[in-house]
Amino acid sequence: MASTSSQAEAAAVEERESGGKRKRGGATGEAEGLGEEAQPSSKWRRRRVHEIYSSKLLDAIRLVRSGSGLPASAAAAAAADTQPRSRAVREAADRALAVSARGRTHWSRAILASHHRRLQAARRARLREPASPPPRRPTSPPGKGPKTPALARKAKVLGRLVPGCRRLPFPALLAEASDYIAALEMQVRAMTALADVLSTVSASTSSSGAASSSPA
Amino acid sequence: MSSRRSRSRQSGSSRITDEQISDLVSKLQDLLPEARLRSNDRMPSSRVLQETCNYIRSLHREVDDLSERLSELLATSDMSSAQAAIIRSLLM
Numbered sequence: 001m002a003s004t005s006s007q008a009e010a011a012a013v014e015e016r017e018s019g020g021k022r023k024r025g026g027a028t029g030e031a032e033g034l035g036e037e038a039q040p041s042s043k044w045r046r047r048r049v050h051e052i053y054s055s056k057l058l059d060a061i062r063l064v065r066s067g068s069g070l071p072a073s074a075a076a077a078a079a080a081d082t083q084p085r086s087r088a089v090r091e092a093a094d095r096a097l098a099v100s101a102r103g104r105t106h107w108s109r110a111i112l113a114s115h116h117r118r119l120q121a122a123r124r125a126r127l128r129e130p131a132s133p134p135p136r137r138p139t140s141p142p143g144k145g146p147k148t149p150a151l152a153r154k155a156k157v158l159g160r161l162v163p164g165c166r167r168l169p170f171p172a173l174l175a176e177a178s179d180y181i182a183a184l185e186m187q188v189r190a191m192t193a194l195a196d197v198l199s200t201v202s203a204s205t206s207s208s209g210a211a212s213s214s215p216a
Numbered sequence: 217m218s219s220r221r222s223r224s225r226q227s228g229s230s231r232i233t234d235e236q237i238s239d240l241v242s243k244l245q246d247l248l249p250e251a252r253l254r255s256n257d258r259m260p261s262s263r264v265l266q267e268t269c270n271y272i273r274s275l276h277r278e279v280d281d282l283s284e285r286l287s288e289l290l291a292t293s294d295m296s297s298a299q300a301a302i303i304r305s306l307l308m
Contacts (some may be wrong), residue, residue: 151265181244
């Protein structure tokens with residue numbers, strides 16, 4: 001009994017490490033059932049999430065290119081340089097990632113909130129209305145859990161790295177960091193795949209001379 | 217007078233046990249790339265936090281590099297909606 005479950009576990013680990021975006025199969029996956037949704041590493045490794053994100057990413061990036069609608073990309077187009085555009089791409093990718101998180105985490109809400117604030121500020125600047133300061137919660141939650149000064153210092157650094165997590169208590173911060181890391185890993189996988197596809201497509205298009213629409 | 221009842225009302229931001237924290241820290245440790253190479257010996261919490269910060273920073277750098285690569289690719293290629301549909305299907 002013990003050997004079969006460890007075999008299934010080993011197979012699941014192997015599948016994960018071979019870069020598979022597939023859902024974990026076998027006894028381990030089934031046994032976790034309801035708990036699977038709670039685990040960030042498995043949540044962000046599902047094929048479906050990856051596909052949804054890739055699609056959103058493609059849409060968001062195309063918007064950056066045409067520079068429609070978003071003030072951030074309008075500024076980038078005005079600068080007519082690759083550097084602001086890469087930043088616009090980065091921000092679009094982050095927003096798509098935050099949307100894929102379905103609003104259950106602090107970091108995802110923080111990314112979307114900061115973008116929303118920037119849009120509002122830009123809108124007000126265009127309309128020449130007086131800017132209202134963004135609402136900030138002044139409370140810092142007490143009782144962050146027992147920590148040595150060294151840990152407290154590192155926790156502060158971590159809180160600055162994960163968006164929207166500066167004032168979180170220690171346990172919530174750790175949970176957010178876990179989810180954020182798993183999400184970032186998926187973002188890297190998806191962006192790499194998209195870049196590979198685009199470079200293949202553009203290479204084949206330029207070499208063939210005419211736009212060939214049939215994929216290899 | 218400290219009231220014990222406040223523990224049940226609060227969402228858990230105080231009265232966190234050491235065990236809960238070390239549990240979260242070990243879960244974080246399992247996500248780190250180092251942990252997958254070595255055996256799962258427990259690293260000290262400060263080390264886990266340090267490695268977590270380093271890992272997040274390296275992931276951010278990777279995303280920035282990929283953003284730059286994507287922006288260059290987009291600059292050189294025009295994309296019709298038909299091409300976008302093909303690219304989408306290639307990604308799935």
